[in-house]
Amino acid sequence: MSRVPAWAYLPAALGALLVTLPVLGLVAAIDLGSLPTLLTSPAALDALWLSLRTSTAATVLSLLLGVPLALCLARVPRLDSTLLRTLVLLPLVLPPVVAGLALLTLLGRRGLLGSQLDALGVDIAFSTAAVVIAQTFVAMPFLVVSLEGALRAVGDRHEGVAATLGASPGVVLRRVTLPLVRPALVSGTVLTFARALGEFGATLTFAGSLQGTTRTLPLEIYLQRETDPDAAVALSVLLVVVAVVVIVLARPWQVRR
Amino acid sequence: MSRVPAWAYLPAALGALLVTLPVLGLVAAIDLGSLPTLLTSPAALDALWLSLRTSTAATVLSLLLGVPLALCLARVPRLDSTLLRTLVLLPLVLPPVVAGLALLTLLGRRGLLGSQLDALGVDIAFSTAAVVIAQTFVAMPFLVVSLEGALRAVGDRHEGVAATLGASPGVVLRRVTLPLVRPALVSGTVLTFARALGEFGATLTFAGSLQGTTRTLPLEIYLQRETDPDAAVALSVLLVVVAVVVIVLARPWQVRR
Amino acid sequence: AGCADDETTLTVLAAASLREPMEQLAADLEAEHDGVEVRLSFAGSSELASQVLQGAPADVLVTADEPTMARVADAGLADGAPELVATNRMTIATPPGNPSEVESVDDLGEDHGGDLDLVVCAPQVPCGAAAQRVAETAGVTLAPVSEESKVTDVVAKVAAGEADAGIVYVTDTAGRDDLDAVEIPDRLNTTTAYPAAALTGSAHPELAREMTDLVVADGAGEGRGRLAAAGFEAP
Amino acid sequence: MSGLSVRLRDVARRVAVDLSMQAGRTTALLGPNGAGKSTVLTAVAGTHRPDEVDVRLGGRDLSGLAAHRRRVALLAQDPLLLPHLDALDNVAFAPRAQGRGRREARRLAAGWLETVGATGLEDRRPAQLSGGQAQRVAIARALAAEPEALLLDEPLAALDVDAAPEIRHVLRQVLAGRTVVLVTHDVVDAALLADQAVVLEQGRVVESGPVTDLLSAPRTPFAARLAGTNLLQGRAVDGGLQATDGTVMRGIGGEQLAPGTAAVATFRPDTVAVHAAPPGGSPRTVLPGEVVAVEPSGSAVRLRVRSTMGVLVADLTPAAVAELDLRTGARVHLAVKAAAVRISQA
Amino acid sequence: MSGLSVRLRDVARRVAVDLSMQAGRTTALLGPNGAGKSTVLTAVAGTHRPDEVDVRLGGRDLSGLAAHRRRVALLAQDPLLLPHLDALDNVAFAPRAQGRGRREARRLAAGWLETVGATGLEDRRPAQLSGGQAQRVAIARALAAEPEALLLDEPLAALDVDAAPEIRHVLRQVLAGRTVVLVTHDVVDAALLADQAVVLEQGRVVESGPVTDLLSAPRTPFAARLAGTNLLQGRAVDGGLQATDGTVMRGIGGEQLAPGTAAVATFRPDTVAVHAAPPGGSPRTVLPGEVVAVEPSGSAVRLRVRSTMGVLVADLTPAAVAELDLRTGARVHLAVKAAAVRISQA
Numbered sequence A, B: 001m002s003r004v005p006a007w008a009y010l011p012a013a014l015g016a017l018l019v020t021l022p023v024l025g026l027v028a029a030i031d032l033g034s035l036p037t038l039l040t041s042p043a044a045l046d047a048l049w050l051s052l053r054t055s056t057a058a059t060v061l062s063l064l065l066g067v068p069l070a071l072c073l074a075r076v077p078r079l080d081s082t083l084l085r086t087l088v089l090l091p092l093v094l095p096p097v098v099a100g101l102a103l104l105t106l107l108g109r110r111g112l113l114g115s116q117l118d119a120l121g122v123d124i125a126f127s128t129a130a131v132v133i134a135q136t137f138v139a140m141p142f143l144v145v146s147l148e149g150a151l152r153a154v155g156d157r158h159e160g161v162a163a164t165l166g167a168s169p170g171v172v173l174r175r176v177t178l179p180l181v182r183p184a185l186v187s188g189t190v191l192t193f194a195r196a197l198g199e200f201g202a203t204l205t206f207a208g209s210l211q212g213t214t215r216t217l218p219l220e221i222y223l224q225r226e227t228d229p230d231a232a233v234a235l236s237v238l239l240v241v242v243a244v245v246v247i248v249l250a251r252p253w254q255v256r257r
Numbered sequence C: 001a002g003c004a005d006d007e008t009t010l011t012v013l014a015a016a017s018l019r020e021p022m023e024q025l026a027a028d029l030e031a032e033h034d035g036v037e038v039r040l041s042f043a044g045s046s047e048l049a050s051q052v053l054q055g056a057p058a059d060v061l062v063t064a065d066e067p068t069m070a071r072v073a074d075a076g077l078a079d080g081a082p083e084l085v086a087t088n089r090m091t092i093a094t095p096p097g098n099p100s101e102v103e104s105v106d107d108l109g110e111d112h113g114g115d116l117d118l119v120v121c122a123p124q125v126p127c128g129a130a131a132q133r134v135a136e137t138a139g140v141t142l143a144p145v146s147e148e149s150k151v152t153d154v155v156a157k158v159a160a161g162e163a164d165a166g167i168v169y170v171t172d173t174a175g176r177d178d179l180d181a182v183e184i185p186d187r188l189n190t191t192t193a194y195p196a197a198a199l200t201g202s203a204h205p206e207l208a209r210e211m212t213d214l215v216v217a218d219g220a221g222e223g224r225g226r227l228a229a230a231g232f233e234a235p
Numbered sequence D, E: 001m002s003g004l005s006v007r008l009r010d011v012a013r014r015v016a017v018d019l020s021m022q023a024g025r026t027t028a029l030l031g032p033n034g035a036g037k038s039t040v041l042t043a044v045a046g047t048h049r050p051d052e053v054d055v056r057l058g059g060r061d062l063s064g065l066a067a068h069r070r071r072v073a074l075l076a077q078d079p080l081l082l083p084h085l086d087a088l089d090n091v092a093f094a095p096r097a098q099g100r101g102r103r104e105a106r107r108l109a110a111g112w113l114e115t116v117g118a119t120g121l122e123d124r125r126p127a128q129l130s131g132g133q134a135q136r137v138a139i140a141r142a143l144a145a146e147p148e149a150l151l152l153d154e155p156l157a158a159l160d161v162d163a164a165p166e167i168r169h170v171l172r173q174v175l176a177g178r179t180v181v182l183v184t185h186d187v188v189d190a191a192l193l194a195d196q197a198v199v200l201e202q203g204r205v206v207e208s209g210p211v212t213d214l215l216s217a218p219r220t221p222f223a224a225r226l227a228g229t230n231l232l233q234g235r236a237v238d239g240g241l242q243a244t245d246g247t248v249m250r251g252i253g254g255e256q257l258a259p260g261t262a263a264v265a266t267f268r269p270d271t272v273a274v275h276a277a278p279p280g281g282s283p284r285t286v287l288p289g290e291v292v293a294v295e296p297s298g299s300a301v302r303l304r305v306r307s308t309m310g311v312l313v314a315d316l317t318p319a320a321v322a323e324l325d326l327r328t329g330a331r332v333h334l335a336v337k338a339a340a341v342r343i344s345q346a
């Protein structure tokens, strides 16, 4: 009865194994005995707490800016330019280190904008704000891409009907457009949060690695790996667990009832 | 006439600036005079060529495994489990370093599978194959996620009609399902290629860094940064250009005519 | 931390290889001064230098080689001339038990190392340059399977058993049970020096100087003593 | 048995039916909105899986088969053209899926498009078609599948006054000799295209038999309204039928029914006389009522009158309507001669 | 002028019309599939932007206004219910959008659902509704908007035989006094719901005027077929009309037309006599032809006969049909008395 061709199961299983086995291997590799000590060290707790705060902030910022951006890209015909869309997609494809470099050239103390801000006494680089900016920079495009695709896929016919029923653009957005793309909005938000949570290269380059201020969980893992690989694995699993919890918690909101 | 609420333009513009300005800043920062020398050094050319080959291989592998996987996740009701989907999403959210660690625990010389392969004389670590595996691991979920979302969004009603017209699941896949999700398939493929192209942390951890064999463009950039920041910026811009070319070339295929 | 008025935070950037002694020295300083918190950031030396040049708010910098520190000093960001705090030497690291039976630098050459996976630092970074010098002195051409950007990446690969051997700092193998060291004789070995400097951007110049002095100070339990205990040699 | 038989139960939709349709014949599936007609069709086609289902076609058991192996084409209520193909390729889809070459399939498709009057639309994408144009293309696509059984869900809705009879004519020729199930709300389609009829109400079969029987002697109120006939339900009494409200409708044909048996009375709209005041005279039933609708019906005018026995329909000449000044809301008296009322067992 | 006027040109769709509709009246928009009816409606509602458009309603210029400021509700051909809301909230959407509280809006919505016979479906999502149920909810939703002008695109398609007259009845009450444009393929809807009628063909207005005029004296073949009347086009000659094939149809009323003027001849189907052999006798036209369709029409039977002058329609009693054994393909002779044929200027 399934409409999936029978031959598709084999590559699908291989694909699933390729992406899941390494993670399972990681989980299998942790040393359960030392786990509590490893995970409750002040450094680990600081890193976890910082990661949660910055990822949440980056996600909120991404929603505030990314939802309107996706909406404009999908619904304003004039903006439907390859150039703009490409620029918005770029952070997805930049190596994080390059992303960090790019942020430094803009917002670093000697950066184009950073030098102006420096004169005003505002110093962004190597602060917690820099972490949030780096995370937003790399993570927001996830939201924009998944939302824009969904907006195009659902089309604007229902929005048209709602407008003829007297709904203003704001009401249409709130009561028609966003509910229609809710699954994409939720999964985009989850991806954004998760990507922000895992952000490493851009943070390291743009924000540095200072316990409690800019050393997020991935940076702590990187650092631990140099001296204590077991601790690094344990922290990685902690990160995996946080990501899984977020994905699982968001799941019911994604299903279109 | 546009149905986007007027207030949405401001945050949209801010969002667009946030993600585009740093990249533009990067481009503005390059020293045009030394560009030709920097970009045509053997190390840079080796890295570019290696990156193009491995990213293409990773993209093809992702398509071969990822399309069936997305299809099964979206269309086989039994598989619609949060667990499997979460596992498939995980590589998206893992910090690349953790992804590299995970690959090592599975395929490393002392890994679960790697030790078996080692006994058979197959050595993956430090080979170009390891680069492709690392890139596929982190990039394939992009394809799976965007494709699965699109498959759910278009629904299966057209597939049902095609089946009643006598089309077997294979024909339905080729002539109905894939054409219907073509925009998502193309953008998913582009994202996958771009993510593979930018892969850094997992490659470094799992495959190492040897010119011509495993040192891809992002790794070359990382190394150059230690000694010659200008060269790093120039190479970063090269990478941006490659990514832009791919995105732009793919664009016409994405538009549903 | 850092919310109370009487609490001062001192930020110290240090080369990754200095991690253990620096953590102890930071604790020493905190013990001496009530309300002072020392925050440490460890990374590759070049990385740290770049951060300082980009305006990272920091009080003290300790790097793993002099040219890197010179970049910071030349930019006028060092408060006074940098002072050497320690030196380091190279060694061959292998997985525990040395399964590939590496005995000397000769065994790492391309004519011997057919199926030996050797990992070193890239020549562009300090530890790679040092490895290169060792190989040249021994008259060996290295055939590594990977050239890393940081010594810690070499250490990690050998410790994980992914590589059969790596050329690293002596201090990297000290006190680790997941690494064995194969000594490189003095006639082939090379020395690297670690300079420290207080930074001009510091908000607590007094304290920054004090920390620098602490690192270079003589005597067991302080500066050099801590460094020596971790395997570093005096400059 | 070589026809099409369906047994299904769908709890969520409250549908449970057991039907058999003859091979080579067209069966009209009739019933009010939400009765379960589309559910039956999609279950037969295999695109919807009810909780329990058993479908047999020409001796084959389709129940476990995938939709594409059933050789059953479904024209769904929503045309669902493939948006990425133009009209020609939509129609050519089934021949291609069945293994014909591209040119051959397109040639066949062009023929079917011509048959449904959609020549000239070959290159249009579904988004560029009007509602009726899309419907025509969808009909052509279903026909081009040349299936063993054809399921048509309201195929003539959305078609214009020229197209409807034309396509009805096409369907009549194409459907001859095939096993067809046709869902429709239009009695003309049922009468002209179908041999058999099945009436569903609330997920149950309430009536089935030859279309002509259904139209001439409906047994349920829905079928009667569909047939344009009046039907009253009640119990047989001497010389007529007693409705639930107690009123007796006098009629003939109920002589052999035991009093109290469930029975129906049917009478044609043109046998109902309409008076402004209660008329006198012999064996007839007179019912007061209120006109609720006035509609043209062929060259006559049809009144719907709400009486104590329910809504009854009367056909009058336009002249009579004008003379009596009948409009919605008018109070009238309906007189029905006993000789025109047929009482039969329910 | 206070009604609704539309002038538009859409090059891609080949539509160019200029229409005015009276305020407070219902105008039926008729025409074959693809004529441009939905295009006109969507242009008025503001959901489609033709190349040139000028829409005025009650003195307001709507052309530049966003759809939500037009106070024009559109019931599109596809119901397009909001999939994430249940039926009640779909209907409550417009009142809510217009600022009413949730409870108030729901209360109103429940009333409208009851009006269209959709009580009991309140909690259903659109995906859980049958085709006809969805259509009813969509009607309720458009009505609940209480707009200044209401645009209905085939509102009664997909409705069952019970619902269609019921909802037609509801619409008749609700539409009274409103400015309404109604697209339909059903002459009954036009006759019962509309005051005025406009016929579009191939993107152009070909006829417009009061519905009664259109139905009693259609001037275009499409309108004639819609009205169920016969219409022939040609030139006036002495005592009749000469069709393009040269045949003369004798008729009255063309006396004051100069010979050669473009003219039409109209005659009702029940004035056409059908004979097996050519009949003799005075002032009548006799045309040989072939029966192409036999359909019920009210309580009569309607024949469509292809003659040299085109397809003509004749209504007979069932008895006559049986007696002459008329079925598709039978060769017959049609006789039309001159007195029944009206010649008028085209």
Ligand SMILES: Nc1ncnc2c1ncn2[C@@H]1O[C@H](COP(=O)(O)OP(=O)(O)OP(=O)(O)O)[C@@H](O)[C@H]1O
Binding pocket: D012, D013, D014, D015, D031, D032, D033, D034, D035, D036, D037, D038, D039, D040, D077, E127, E128, E129, E130, E131, E132, E133, E158, E160
């Ligand atoms: N997906 C669904 N889930 C639950 N109930 C449904 C679903 N689809 C339809 N129904 C309900 O099942 C019943 C039968 O629906 P069906 O579509 O078979 O009716 P129908 O006879 O085709 O009606 P119509 O003439 O209006 O098309 C209706 O009450 C309907 O509301």
Ligand SMILES: Nc1ncnc2c1ncn2[C@@H]1O[C@H](COP(=O)(O)OP(=O)(O)OP(=O)(O)O)[C@@H](O)[C@H]1O
Binding pocket: D127, D128, D129, D130, D131, D132, D133, D158, D160, E012, E013, E014, E015, E031, E032, E033, E034, E035, E036, E037, E038, E039, E040, E077
């Ligand atoms: N999006 C579109 N792009 C191009 N042409 C279109 C588009 N939509 C409709 N058309 C064409 O425009 C013409 C008018 O279409 P419209 O939908 O207005 O017809 P209609 O009178 O409503 O027909 P129907 O009775 O079939 O619904 C048709 O020829 C149709 O094929």
Ligand code: MOO
Binding pocket: C015, C016, C017, C043, C044, C045, C046, C064, C121, C125, C126, C127, C128, C149, C150, C151, C152
């Ligand atoms: O600065 Mo290092 O010690 O070469 O990584």
Ligand SMILES: [Mg+2]
Binding pocket: D037, D038, D039, D077, D153, E130, E131, E132
């Ligand atoms: Mg249905």
Ligand SMILES: [Mg+2]
Binding pocket: D130, D131, D132, E037, E038, E039, E077, E153
């Ligand atoms: Mg239309």
